[in-house]
Amino acid sequence: MALKYLNIPEQDAIRVDMDAIQRQVVAILQAVNVPERHAQITAEILTAASLRGVDTHGVGNVTGYVQAIEEGRYTIPQSVDVVAESATTALLDCGNGLGFVAAHRAMELAIAKAKQQGVGMATVRNGHHIGMVGYYPLMAVAQDMIGMAVTNASRSMRPLHGAHPRLGTNPIAFGAPAGKERPFLLDMATTTVASGKLGLARRLGVSIPEGWAVDSEGIPLTEPPAQRSEAWAQTPLGNTLEQGGHKGYGLAVMVDILAGVLSGGGFSAQLAGGENMTWTMAIDIAAFRPVAEFKAMMDEMIQALHATPPEPGAERVLVAGDPEFDTEAERRERGIPLHATQYDAIIATARRVGAPVMI
Numbered sequence: 135m136a137l138k139y140l141n142i143p144e145q146d147a148i149r150v151d152m153d154a155i156q157r158q159v160v161a162i163l164q165a166v167n168v169p170e171r172h173a174q175i176t177a178e179i180l181t182a183a184s185l186r187g188v189d190t191h192g193v194g195n196v197t198g199y200v201q202a203i204e205e206g207r208y209t210i211p212q213s214v215d216v217v218a219e220s221a222t223t224a225l226l227d228c229g230n231g232l233g234f235v236a237a238h239r240a241m242e243l244a245i246a247k248a249k250q251q252g253v254g255m256a257t258v259r260n261g262h263h264i265g266m267v268g269y270y271p272l273m274a275v276a277q278d279m280i281g282m283a284v285t286n287a288s289r290s291m292r293p294l295h296g297a298h299p300r301l302g303t304n305p306i307a308f309g310a311p312a313g314k315e316r317p318f319l320l321d322m323a324t325t326t327v328a329s330g331k332l333g334l335a336r337r338l339g340v341s342i343p344e345g346w347a348v349d350s351e352g353i354p355l356t357e358p359p360a361q362r363s364e365a366w367a368q369t370p371l372g373n374t375l376e377q378g379g380h381k382g383y384g385l386a387v388m389v390d391i392l393a394g395v396l397s398g399g400g401f402s403a404q405l406a407g408g409e410n411m412t413w414t415m416a417i418d419i420a421a422f423r424p425v426a427e428f429k430a431m432m433d434e435m436i437q438a439l440h441a442t443p444p445e446p447g448a449e450r451v452l453v454a455g456d457p458e459f460d461t462e463a464e465r466r467e468r469g470i471p472l473h474a475t476q477y478d479a480i481i482a483t484a485r486r487v488g489a490p491v492m493i
């Protein structure tokens with residue numbers, strides 16, 4: 135099973151121009167009173183996810199954020215405040231607004247501190263969904279730094295051997311620049327799959343492989359459940375003890391500590407739904423060794439991994455980031471495919487909030 139097998143089928147997809155959809159998202163958000171700069175940051179990160187093939191975290195989600203704003207679950211306009219700060223650290227409050235805005239600010243601060251001190255870290259509390267977590271490390275990579283970000287989420291994953299969900303999908307993203315090669319970017323939920331893939335399976339009307347989710351007796355589910363409940367749970371990465379599920383479970387708790395406990399925003403089991411507490415870090419490579427030497431060794435490492443002979447039946451060996459960089463290259467040319475229902479929903483939302491239709 136290819137991890138990406140849940141892509142939108144080409145025949146159900148409507149291709150939209152990347153700049154047009156980004157402008158559309160900005161216009162929709164501005165129509166519900168999001169300040170222009172905040173709308174631009176959010177649209178940029180959603181478009182980056184769509185470009186990279188992370189469709190579960192892409193532009194289609196704008197309709198959900200608008201609903202959250204309209205229902206008063208988000209405070210708009212928000213103010214992102216620095217609650218505590220040192221030369222290398224910062225704690226931010228997202229102001230109960232768009233998570234993207236505060237996570238972006240956190241990484242900006244981490245990078246600025248790393249430029250001065252070699253390393254910088256920032257956590258965010260009182261935050262909401264930050265989308266594709268890999269976006270934030272790439273901000274550091276663009277500055278010749280190593281970047282890392284983790285975020286926690288409300289309960290959907292069971293602890294190993296647990297009957298009920300107590301952890302979120304708690305993703306980890308880590309990026310490092312290379313020279314001639316593309317950057318390394320590991321961006322992964324600590325569940326077997328991100329929960330958006332269950333949602334996508336529901337939307338496409340397809341079953342899910344055994345191991346993605348289990349009921350409270352531990353029996354594998356093959357129909358993607360409709361709603362979160364105590365009756366079923368996503369599995370930690372690895373699923374069973376034999377397959378390393380204890381490690382996925384441990385990584386999810388590590389994320390909860392860095393993002394939820396260190397920020398004070400709350401750990402997964404304390405969150406109601408839709409929140410993301412976030413931790414970001416930037417490491418200035420130049421504080422350790424000349425950047426060119428680091429990048430040359432990264433190239434050597436990536437080339438050595440790519441040169442691994444593939445097992446029978448496999449095409450080639452990849453490194454993390456390869457599938458998404460390939461998709462980005464293709465979508466920059468051909469446009470972003472939206473599922474027809476998502477396309478219609480974006481246009482309907484634009485009309486309802488009084489934004490011009492631009493796609």
Ligand SMILES: NC(=O)c1ccc[n+]([C@@H]2O[C@H](COP(=O)([O-])OP(=O)(O)OC[C@H]3O[C@@H](n4cnc5c(N)ncnc54)[C@H](O)[C@@H]3O)[C@@H](O)[C@H]2O)c1
Pocket residue numbers: 137188190191263264265266267268285286287303304305307319320321322323324326327328329331410451452453454455456457458
């Ligand atoms: N904000 C949130 O609350 C939240 C929660 C969970 C996940 N997410 C996001 O969901 C997205 C999807 O997460 P996921 O866990 O389903 O990702 P995934 O399983 O699609 O990919 C995980 C990682 O594996 C790499 N990869 C894929 N195939 C590979 C191969 N053959 N060889 C080597 N590396 C390979 C990818 O480049 C990626 O870095 C991520 O962007 C994540 O940040 C967000």
